Amino acid sequence: MKTTTALATLMALGLTTPALAEIRIGASISATGPAAFLGDPQVKTLEMLVEELNANGGIDGETVRLIHYDDGGDPNKARTFATRLIEDDEVVAIIGGTTTGATMSILSVAEDAEIPFISLAGAIEIIDPVRPFTFKTPHTDRMACQKIFEDIQARGFTNVAMISGTDGFGASMQAQCKEVIGDYGLTLVADESYNPTDADMTAQLTKIRNTAGVEALVNPGFGQGPSIVTRNYAQLGLEIPFYQSHGVASNGFIDLAGADAAEGVRLPGTALLVADILPDDDAQKEIALAYKTAFEDKTGTPVSTFGGYAHDAFLILTDAIGRAGSAEPQAIRDAIEATEGLVGTTGTYTFSPEDHLGLDLSAFRMLEIQNGTWTLVE
């Protein structure tokens, strides 16, 4: 931020030479608003990485300049900022769209202008159908469902209950889970929901407890809801295996739910969350640990999966610009699509003309909370 402001001031004073080699990368992220929880670490991550990269000589000697706007999670603002980034700021690529709504707005602008765009939002609609200039770094909700159901199936259970938040995240994941549950030979025997601001979910959980044959419980949700569900689960003394989603994959969840209540809860998370307990030969250990250490030293706040999405987007982009040897949008796009085996914090990315997500289920680790900390199930 400081560097950006300083640069902007210098430019305004006409002190910098326009001929200075500089690669402009745009970002529209929800640093405030309802998705601030996600966007805040993303902005901090991008600022940190740009600073780091420039201190190490930039990309082939050219400095990178990050121009970022705060869209507040509002799709209309995101559209305006995307247009401004492309037309006024003349960026070569855009990172952003913290929420799916904002992403869909940026996507249409970027596609029209043929500027590569890497989204940080979850929904599968972003890359399905594949659009030439749009890529994304986070897993889809569907993959989280698949990972959970795979684990339930492996443990020999068949009857599953779901309790989902009615917010965008919970509702979308609930729908995706219902679509893929049949592929794993599982049956959905109870399907309850709660409002994200509710203070007590024991009524829904009691109903699930009294449903005949329930063997496992899945809670797609985000924010404080899943913490309250977990506390209520412990309050009622439920003992069926309990799965949370990647939406709460952070240490904050264990603190809020309480270590006792969260004991034994499983969820699909990224390598970043368990960087320090990964085996030394794990491909992701080095990069995840490096990002975690740098972020926590710099900001003093614990690293989050969402910041990791921004980290990976920046990594993919700078890697592509380096390989393309050019900062032309078309060349960058082609280089991104040719990315192969690039190890990030979220997973190992291999893009192709048919796949603009580049991750498979192996990127998710099944984690279990034991004694107030994360352990690897596999």
Place this chain on the structure above:
Amino acid sequence: MSELLQFLFSGVTVGAVYALVALGFTIIYNASDVVNFAQGEFVMLGGMITFAAHAAGLPLPLAAISAIVLTAALGVGMNKLAIEPARGAPVVSLIIITIGASIFIQGAAQIIFGKQIHSYPAFSGDTPIGVAGATILPQSLWVIGGAVAVFIALWLFFTRTLLGRAVLATSNNRLAAQLVGINTNFVMTLSFALSAGIGALAGVLATPITLTAYNVGIAFALKGFAGAMLGGMGNPKGALVGGFAIGLIEALTAGYLSSTYKDAAAFVVILAVLFFMPQGLFGRKSTDRV
């Protein structure tokens, strides 16, 4: 049987939170006919300040008291800086000012306390109390106790004390109240301080159950407002009954019908009641003399 009991426990837990928030609306409404939409922010501040003070090393009871005192002071500040300068403006304008104050407080809290979700330990531990196969958390009893205590205190205040009657008199006719020697400015300041304090108390008691974040105020205010409307705006008894009623309707709908319709069910009941009893269950009849 244990199923029904569990639904009832769930209902009174949530209902007690709504009732506490609803009680906060009564004083300012009684003093000025203004529905204070920043009431939810007072609840949020109660939880947030307690969390921050506790995290900074204060023991929990001290942190809770400091949260209530600071929030009450903020209520006074809000009255002095935002409401008093607009004295004489119609009630609708004043209500809009409280919405502005609410947005301001929320923004400031976001900067000061950050965007994370917070909580602090329950006052009497997390071991559920079992009754006939159903369970309730000790913290729920704190919230229920708090709601009942605030109700009794308010009821005594409005019916047994001179000051409480002065508040009612100010609401009834400000000019006449001034003529009989009531300091209406002081009454307004006092009512904001008390309302903010009660709001903060609600936040202090409820946070170990509901958790808190800078943006939880609106949800609290909406449900508390609904409870207050159902019971009859301005009547402490109405706020208590209305809050518990909404909590119970929600829990029973979630339990016996479907959790998808629980919010809708609560609002259908509110609409039905207000259709037949526009003043709410216990609201005073307004009689305008011409």
